[in-house]
Amino acid sequence: MRPEIFELEFMRRAFVAGLLISIIVPIIGTFLVVRRYSLMADTLAHVSLVGVAVGVLTKTQPVIAAVIASTVAAVLIERLRGLKKLFAESILAIFLSGSLAVAVVIISMAKGFNVDLLSYLFGSISTIGGVDLFLLAVLFVLVLASVALFYKEFFLVSFDEEFAEASGVKARALNLFIVILAAVTVSLAMRIVGILLIGALMVIPVVTARQFELSFRNTILVSISFSLVSVISGLFLSYYFDLASGGTIVLVSLAIFLASLAINRPE
Amino acid sequence: MRKAVLFIAGLAIVSGIAILLFTFAIKDKPESGRKLTVAASFYPLAHLAQKAAGQDIEVYMITPAGAESHDFEPTPRDIRKVRNSDIFIYNGAGLDPWAERVAPTVEQAGVKTIEMTSHFSLMSVEKDEHGHEEDGHGHEDGAFDPHIWLDPLLSIEQVTLIGEALAAVDPANAASYQSRSSQYANELKQLHEEFSKGLSNCGTRDLIVAHDAFSYLAKRYNLNIIPVTGVFSGEEPSPKRIAEVARLAREKSIRYIFFEPLASPKIAETIARETGAEVLELNPLESLTKEEAAAGKDYISIMRANLANLRKALQCI
Numbered sequence: 391m392r393p394e395i396f397e398l399e400f401m402r403r404a405f406v407a408g409l410l411i412s413i414i415v416p417i418i419g420t421f422l423v424v425r426r427y428s429l430m431a432d433t434l435a436h437v438s439l440v441g442v443a444v445g446v447l448t449k450t451q452p453v454i455a456a457v458i459a460s461t462v463a464a465v466l467i468e469r470l471r472g473l474k475k476l477f478a479e480s481i482l483a484i485f486l487s488g489s490l491a492v493a494v495v496i497i498s499m500a501k502g503f504n505v506d507l508l509s510y511l512f513g514s515i516s517t518i519g520g521v522d523l524f525l526l527a528v529l530f531v532l533v534l535a536s537v538a539l540f541y542k543e544f545f546l547v548s549f550d551e552e553f554a555e556a557s558g559v560k561a562r563a564l565n566l567f568i569v570i571l572a573a574v575t576v577s578l579a580m581r582i583v584g585i586l587l588i589g590a591l592m593v594i595p596v597v598t599a600r601q602f603e604l605s606f607r608n609t610i611l612v613s614i615s616f617s618l619v620s621v622i623s624g625l626f627l628s629y630y631f632d633l634a635s636g637g638t639i640v641l642v643s644l645a646i647f648l649a650s651l652a653i654n655r656p657e
Numbered sequence: 658m659r660k661a662v663l664f665i666a667g668l669a670i671v672s673g674i675a676i677l678l679f680t681f682a683i684k685d686k687p688e689s690g691r692k693l694t695v696a697a698s699f700y701p702l703a704h705l706a707q708k709a710a711g712q713d714i715e716v717y718m719i720t721p722a723g724a725e726s727h728d729f730e731p732t733p734r735d736i737r738k739v740r741n742s743d744i745f746i747y748n749g750a751g752l753d754p755w756a757e758r759v760a761p762t763v764e765q766a767g768v769k770t771i772e773m774t775s776h777f778s779l780m781s782v783e784k785d786e787h788g789h790e791e792d793g794h795g796h797e798d799g800a801f802d803p804h805i806w807l808d809p810l811l812s813i814e815q816v817t818l819i820g821e822a823l824a825a826v827d828p829a830n831a832a833s834y835q836s837r838s839s840q841y842a843n844e845l846k847q848l849h850e851e852f853s854k855g856l857s858n859c860g861t862r863d864l865i866v867a868h869d870a871f872s873y874l875a876k877r878y879n880l881n882i883i884p885v886t887g888v889f890s891g892e893e894p895s896p897k898r899i900a901e902v903a904r905l906a907r908e909k910s911i912r913y914i915f916f917e918p919l920a921s922p923k924i925a926e927t928i929a930r931e932t933g934a935e936v937l938e939l940n941p942l943e944s945l946t947k948e949e950a951a952a953g954k955d956y957i958s959i960m961r962a963n964l965a966n967l968r969k970a971l972q973c974i
Contacts, residue, residue, distance in 0.1 A: 395680065395733075398733065398736065398737060398740065399762055400733075400736065400762065401733060508728055508730055509730055512730075514730055515733070516730075516731060516733065516736055516755070516758065516759065517758055599661070602658070602660060602661040602664075604658055604661060608658055608661070612658075612661045612665065615665045615668075615669075616665070616668075619665070619668050619669060619672055622672070622676075623672040623675070623676065626675075626676045626679060626680075628732075628733070629733045629734070630679045632732045632733075632734045633732075634732075635733075646668060649664075649668075650664065653660070653664065654660075
């Protein structure tokens, strides 16, 4: 007998999408967190909102527009960072608030539309379509393949850019690649947890895993486990208790973080 | 790593057990031999469905009391309720976007779905009958005004449609659905007569409303609506638009500005302050608040209250 939760097409889709996301997101997240780039995810998510607004205004696919917007922003952010004239943090702050301003203005131009904005801001598992799943599956393969191929280079760049450059790694190109992957991941994951919460899913499991002071590789593996547990139990909890799915998932990951803090207390 | 693996194993076991418990403990599947159930996206449709179906039949109103149907996002449970119903009625035309998304899926699962607005010729919102050309509120290509339930005569057609759908799904009780819906149609007809009589002899036919929900009502009773914001509520009007409406109000010496209970009365109050007018409530009935439901108010009684306020504002005798 199939449990009732899986009888609904959209719940099955939500689980498939959730599993894909919970594997990709912490991988990307690890590369960002070790570079003290945790805010990147949040920034790109806010830029995605610009894409959503453009998509709604022009009546095209908001998700695809979001992918484009956040990728462009990712490239611009990396370029600005490469100039070394501004703090990376300031660049992120400018993009985060600036894109929000752009999005709000575009949305105000799109008045009279059915902007079901809340479903983008906080996620809406009932709206995951076939296209979203397909794009997620493509991204899943892309992320796993590129991490498998360039693991060593990614690792070097994340920890010591200058050393990586010196050992013949094309640091700037790789950086750009990581950030673009992050941009695409954020835009695609926003349907599940929402724009405002995707940053949490990208960072919390990784920070939790880092409590255990493991090797880089094991940190990735452990953070994937945490995010899998968070997403799966979050989806179940939200279904059975009628709670918002994105928020529930993030709360579960926070609970895991607190538990790991407790067991990793310095003696 | 050992510690981490143990921690993860512990987490997995705890959540696995919890999930299994829930999966097998919680079951609200429909039992066999059950009665007909109807799901309706928001208040007016749930109300009409209940009237046509009778008190014995369960009508789920998915958008809960006091919530805006336009911003509403259903939980998985809501969608399951819709899927487990025999009939799903929703408005369409952008009023309940979630329902438009859910409808194809539940239709596939064998639920009879009715998109109410598809049975009516809708008023387009791009044409501008109020003489304000340059504002961009809600006048987009192909956008239609979804507020058909505010015209009592259109509500008669709706309740008839619902009665027919019930009869088609449950032919054994077809006669009772028919008689109930025609009985309610008569009550609505009476409401319509009260409106036509009550609004036949008025000092003015211009009224300012916060949100453009009353075009069907205005068309039926020959009123001239000046909306502050567009057809879809929840928009903030631009200062320019507020100034424009305030100017119109002064020109036409309008004494009352209408607001609606679910939205904040601030916009109406701002204009009222600018022009020295007072504010009055005009309920677009997209939802019934818990207080209203508890006080036994319903579609007809609120429409009557609307009529009373309209008569006051338009100085009808």
